[in-house]
Amino acid sequence: MVVIAPSEAEPVLAEATALAEALTPRGYRVLRRQPLNFLGGALTAFRLPPGQNLGGAVTELRQDFPGHIVAPNGLLTPAATEPAAQLYAKTLIGWRAEPAKCETAQPIGLIDTPVDMKHPALNGQKLATRSFLPAGLKPGSAEHGTAVAALLIGKESDNSFGGLLPGAALQHANVFHAADDRPAVATVERVVAAVDWLG
Numbered sequence: 001m002v003v004i005a006p007s008e009a010e011p012v013l014a015e016a017t018a019l020a021e022a023l024t025p026r027g028y029r030v031l032r033r034q035p036l037n038f039l040g041g042a043l044t045a046f047r048l049p050p051g052q053n054l055g056g057a058v059t060e061l062r063q064d065f066p067g068h069i070v071a072p073n074g075l076l077t078p079a080a081t082e083p084a085a086q087l088y089a090k091t092l093i094g095w096r097a098e099p100a101k102c103e104t105a106q107p108i109g110l111i112d113t114p115v116d117m118k119h120p121a122l123n124g125q126k127l128a129t130r131s132f133l134p135a136g137l138k139p140g141s142a143e144h145g146t147a148v149a150a151l152l153i154g155k156e157s158d159n160s161f162g163g164l165l166p167g168a169a170l171q172h173a174n175v176f177h178a179a180d181d182r183p184a185v186a187t188v189e190r191v192v193a194a195v196d197w198l199g
Contacts (some may be wrong), residue, residue, distance in 0.1 A: 002189045003044050003061065004036065004069040016042035019065070027052070036192070038199025045073055045189050075185045078113055078144040078176065095164060107169040108152055109198035111191060112145035113176040113184045119146050121154030121162075126169035130197065132190045133177050140176035140184025171198055 003019060020030045027049025035042050048057050054072055061070045107128075115122065115129060127149065133139060153170045156162030173194035176184035 036196040111194045114139045114142040115145040121150040129172040137177040
C-alpha cells in the first residue's frame, strides 16, 4: 500500500515521518519513503499489519487521513501491442506530415516497459531513459515500450513507419519488471515516482 502525504508548511520527510509514527502502533511497517519534488509531498510504501485486509486498510486510512492519498500498491501490466496499430495511427487522428527536424519545446514523457535503444526506428533519436526498478529485479519485455517510443519519435526509413514527432526528444521511465507469470509488471509506487521525475 502507498500513501502520498501532501506538502504544505512542514518539510516533506518530516511529514512522512509523522505519518509513519502514527501508523507504526497500528502494526504498519514502512518499506520505503521518498520525497516527490514535482508532485509535492512524500510517497511512503507500507506493509499491512498481519491479518489486515487490504480493502479495509485503504478505507480506514482514507477516513483517518483525509488529506492524504491512499492506494493499494497493485501490479500493473502494459496494454497489448497490436502490430497493425502503428500503420493506421496517423490516419485515424488526422495527423499531418511533420518535417523530420520538427522539434518540440519540451521533451515528451513516456512511462512504460524498457525500450530497445538499438531498434532501427530509435537508433540515433533523442532518447533518454531512466530505470525505476529496485536492484535485483529483471527488466520486463521491451516490446511495448519500444513500440510506443517508435510511435512517438521513430525515424522514417524503409523498415519503419515513422513517429509522430521524429525530431522531438523523449524522456523514458522504465517501471516494469519481469515476473514469473507475466512478461512485464509495475507497481503504483514506481509509476508515481516516474511521474514525479518527468514533471
